Amino acid sequence: MFKNYRTVLLVVLGAVFFTSCDKDDPEIPNGEELITTVTYTMTPSGGGTDVVMSFRDLDGDGGDEPVIVGGTLAANTTYNGTLELLNEANDPTIDIAEEVSEEDIDHQFFFQTDITDLTVSYSDQDSQGNPLGISSTVVTGGTGSGQITIILRHEPNKSAAGVSDGMIDNAGGETDIEISFPVDVN
């Protein structure tokens, strides 16, 4: 009678004790979705040198602090702004802005600033005629200094009140990017 037990026991105990004490090395995930780098390039519409602001955080959430480069704009000038989003932690580098463009109706950038007289407006649209924000127009007024904050929302409610005018309050959705650049207007 105990022979039956023994067979069962051997099978189960075998499964238990043939494992080693230590955990195998994990496979490291690629992290393709990560956004490491945001570059906002502002080109003066009347010609001149580009102003390039950037945020770079190669190791993602946690770890080392990101590197943020602000910019200096000229007063009373109009700039054409373009956003570039990259995942530089991946080899080769992934263009995240391309993914965002492909899902344009599910994404919207919002631009906020505490500099008086500085306005940022949308110069592009998604496939449904709502703003997206990869391309924008920056118009400066008098001199000042402060910040420009760029927010990317995933799945915002673009038809909520004020959202298509760039007001974030009723947008909802998740924040994928929220970064502030120091800006001087001279």
Next chain:
Amino acid sequence: MLIRFYKFILGFVFIGVTVSSIAQDCNMSILGTVIDESSNLPLTYVNVFIQETGTGVVTDDKGNFAFANVCKGEYHIIFSHIGCETQRYHFDIEQDTFLNIVLSHSETSLNTVVIQGVKNELSNQSNISLDRKDIEDNNNQSISSLLQNETGVHLIKNGNGISKPVVHGLFGNRLTILNNGIIQSGQQWGNDHSPEIDPFAADKITIIKGASALAYGGGNLGSVILVQPKKISKEPHLHGQINYSFETNGRGNNLNTRLEKYTPQLAFRLNGTLRKYGDSKTPNYYLRNTGLAEANLSLQLEKSWNAKTFVDFYSSTFNTQLGVLRGSHIGNLPDLEDAIGREIPFFTEPDYNDSIDAPRQEVSHHLTKLRLKHFIKDNQSVELVLAGQLNDRKEYDVRRGDRSDTPSLSLRQYTFNSDLKYAHDFASDWSLIIGNQNIITDNTNNPDTDILPLIPDYRSIRTGVFSTLSMSFSSAQLSLGWRYDYEYQSVAAITRSQPPEIIRYQNDFNNFSMLSSIKIDISEHQSLSMSNGISMRNPAINELYSNGLHQGVSGIEEGNVDLQTEKALKQTVEYKWLPSPTFSFNALGYIQRFKDYIYLQPEEEVRLTIRGAFPVFSYRQTDARIYGLDLSSQFTLKNSIIGLVKYSYLRGYDVGNDTPLIYMPPPSLFGSVTFRADRSIGLTSNVKLEEVEVEINNRYVLQQNHILPQQDFLAPPGAYNLVGLKLSTNVFLPEYKFRFFIKADNLLNISYRDYLNRQRYFADDVGLSLTAGVNLKF
């Protein structure tokens, strides 16, 4: 729902069949008496019903019952009594038969938790249990929410579908849940990990609110929840039941079936459950993406090899998909602040929707267990349990591209248990148990998530030995015991450096626990129990090595490699007073002191990420204290009105930082009145109603005032009061027995939020819900 404190659990401990000589085909009689085991007094008003003939009688004041003119044949006789679980037995009637039936009564069944046949160290500790009827009448609820009206028990939730029990303020890896005697794996962390157990497969759920439970490893710090099926009854026919209920809120359908059959070679029981819910609704709006879908199956096999050797096998699979409120998914802290301030959550839709989209969880839990029990002598037994579990958890977030179909978290956790126990009952009603337990846990993250895991891959090996001695004296029972556990952890974490590297940790922990408990019978109707337990819990993997963004806390969570083992000392005092069968009172006071209590501390530091600044939470240790009081009382008037009052009070205090502990349940008060027809009601000569009941219940939960504003994003919600109503009856037909119930939860459709529900930051709790159910036994 009728959840009683002092249940009159009628356990048939002895059935004697005496046979007299004369036998004629349809002229036989079945006579009998029903007596109470503890008092030896006759039990009156026991309903005795022969299913095949549709005839029923009630025991008289001497506990006697009689059926005349019974034909020769096989019968199922059903015994039911006020507040009891209905019992059914099979008899082969060939001649005049006399049945001596001895029932165990409330007092003894409350005081004696007999697990697997042997009195053990839990006997003197406070316990409450739910029986099969509670489970069947609440088949629209998860295992956690079944327990929520018990004293000292609360629920920590993430929405309506995801909940886990909290006993005396402890949950997760401080509370052990045993499914079929096996420590439920996958419960180590996460407030949003519901125990993956189908309550319908169980017949009894017991909550031990004790100072220590030495026979179980798993680092419990006192309390244990036991989920147990009962033995398959010796019924030679195929029997079973079908249970169906529909709930209006969420438009949920719940279907359960059970089949069982006994043969001398092998007995089996099969349970199956299907559940499907869509969006539930607050009084004012639908909670988008709060549906669930569940499919479970379990098989129980039992075999007696001979009179001394028993084998049972249990295998179950639990599979669930749980939606998480869409409006509670946030990207960063300003999102959370935005969401908190809203009247109605983002993404609320005007209509009912039953799709389950991201964010959602998909969890499968499989368990296989084999138990061998051998009686060396009548009073000595050896038991070996071998079990394996696989917990496969996937959590899906709203992600860019088509990644929403790729889980953000994907964990596979294998657990192997072996459990060897030797029990020796001595003549003087003393019993000794010695045991050894081994648990191997292997946790692997699936790299396909494309996200660095919050909790690293690891393997842990835990081995423990324990011994308990239970002693009975004339008016006292004493238990003493100790336990030692060794745990080895092997961790392989991925660093967040560029490029990522693998970093290894190896830990050894030694844990020691001790228990002493005593129950003194002050008089025939009063008892006093005291227990003292020391237990240790080594830091868990998430407490040591978490690293990354944890959506559940809206912050960066950082483990602490320097954590020490947590030590707890718990003392309980329980007073029971049962002056008559119609009144009972129970008071349980407890205090648990912690040294090196591990908790998540919000740091002053904020960490800048591409999604903005996040607060940093890190695991720290402090000294803490949790104390509380559980009160309950039940009375029965004129055999037809049952009143019940329960009160739970609890305080948690961080002694080291001189602040309250967060996530401690606020005080709550539960009351119910049940009106019950004390006789059966005949509708026609063949159809009659039994156990017709109307229950009104009320749950009042106070505001949690014991918390500082800076400890949370949002102040605790206000007090709330929920009213419930339930109508239920058994319907006896000649061949079948049905049970019907209709119940209303949140009858007044009030808007409220619960402090321990994470969804409270975003939305109200569910409003009025009506549930109608039918149960057919065959």
